[in-house]
Amino acid sequence: MEKIYFIINPNAKNGSCREIWRNIEIELENLDIPYLAFFTEYPGHAQALAESLARKADGTTAVIAAVGGDGTLHEVVNGAASYSNITVGFIPGGSGNDFSRGFEIPKKSVDALSLIVDKSSGHTTEIDIGKIQHNELQEAYFMNNMGVGFDAAVAKASNESRMKQLLNRFSLGRLVYVYILVKKLLTFRTIPIEVAIDGKVYKYSNAWFVTVSNQPYYGGGMKIAPAAIPDDGILDITVVHRISRLKLLFVFISVFWGKHTKFQEVEQFIGKSITIESTGEVLAHADGEAIGHTPLKIQACPKALKILSGKRNPGHLEELKMNDCH
Numbered sequence: 001m002e003k004i005y006f007i008i009n010p011n012a013k014n015g016s017c018r019e020i021w022r023n024i025e026i027e028l029e030n031l032d033i034p035y036l037a038f039f040t041e042y043p044g045h046a047q048a049l050a051e052s053l054a055r056k057a058d059g060t061t062a063v064i065a066a067v068g069g070d071g072t073l074h075e076v077v078n079g080a081a082s083y084s085n086i087t088v089g090f091i092p093g094g095s096g097n098d099f100s101r102g103f104e105i106p107k108k109s110v111d112a113l114s115l116i117v118d119k120s121s122g123h124t125t126e127i128d129i130g131k132i133q134h135n136e137l138q139e140a141y142f143m144n145n146m147g148v149g150f151d152a153a154v155a156k157a158s159n160e161s162r163m164k165q166l167l168n169r170f171s172l173g174r175l176v177y178v179y180i181l182v183k184k185l186l187t188f189r190t191i192p193i194e195v196a197i198d199g200k201v202y203k204y205s206n207a208w209f210v211t212v213s214n215q216p217y218y219g220g221g222m223k224i225a226p227a228a229i230p231d232d233g234i235l236d237i238t239v240v241h242r243i244s245r246l247k248l249l250f251v252f253i254s255v256f257w258g259k260h261t262k263f264q265e266v267e268q269f270i271g272k273s274i275t276i277e278s279t280g281e282v283l284a285h286a287d288g289e290a291i292g293h294t295p296l297k298i299q300a301c302p303k304a305l306k307i308l309s310g311k312r313n314p315g316h317l318e319e320l321k322m323n324d325c326h
């Protein structure tokens with residue numbers, strides 16, 4: 001039987017992920033499924049663990065499942081993405097869980113587990129990932145989205161917020177995201193930004209943010225890129241610019257239904273190779289985690305990651321192959 005490794009962030013959702021893991025452990029024992037479990041001890045640890053497990057598998061197939069929020073999964077993906085023998089699984093135990101929305105992974109942990117242990121209920125699906133080069137040496141992958149500007153500032157402040165930790169106890173962590181979003185909306189200063197998409201350059205003198213998406217959802221359920229398909233080999237780019245603070249608030253309300261695209265200040269593009277530059281250093285995030293600042297180069301890596309999802313590969317682009325992203 002294929003080896004199954006779990007990487008658990010016991011602190012996700014302010015510690016309630018421990019309870020989720022306890023239920024999973026009981027279920028695994030009931031089902032008599034062999035597995036190994038590792039608990040993260042610090043930010044970045046999930047990536048190191050995933051990398052080490054993938055390397056030690058030495059070419060044999062294995063499943064590495066993240067138990068936590070999208071931040072933990074982001075790290076597991078970054079550790080495992082270069083290993084084609086690894087399939088990534090996910091048990092949602094965080095506060096945002098956009099990945100499970102986009103890839104139809106059940107909210108209930110025991111149901112999510114069945115995608116990992118019972119191959120008849122889940123599907124191994126090859127999905128695209130985005131690769132970000134943010135200086136000569138460093139690179140990061142994203143499975144949901146990345147962004148530059150206002151959304152990165154909101155993500156950073158929200159991750160650092162102590163109030164979020166407090167409200168997470170009452171499952172109200174998302175309220176903090178909204179609170180910080182509104183607060184930043186009142187203070188953020190727009191930025192000059194240059195976006196090149198497959199060689200075509202777009203210049204914005206007053207941009208709020210640029211987001212590059214692999215799947216529709218971000219920020220805990222906002223449908224920022226309603227048309228994004230995670231296995232089409234293409235990334236969806238959203239630019240919001242030259243908009244008043246009040247109107248931007250309406251954009252953020254309408255984004256939950258994917259209706260923000262109706263605003264003329266919201267521009268959408270698709271592309272495979274993107275660069276984002278500014279006159280200064282503008283904050284960036286990948287899957288909601290801070291990753292540095294502009295200038296950045298982003299590339300679509302078609303079907304570069306195998307995941308266990310509730311969704312089948314539509315198979316409409318079967319000619320896409322794993323490319324040389326790694």
Ligand SMILES: Nc1ncnc2c1ncn2[C@@H]1O[C@H](COP(=O)(O)OP(=O)(O)OP(=O)(O)O)[C@@H](O)[C@H]1O
Nearest residue numbers: 012013040041042043044068069070071072094095
């Ligand atoms: N043991 C740990 N202690 C502290 N931080 C950790 C630990 N393990 C992982 N992290 C960090 O916690 C952050 C949030 O993790 P994750 O997304 O899984 O949980 P979350 O509660 O959903 O958080 P968020 O609401 O930000 O998505 C990640 O940046 C990750 O690097």
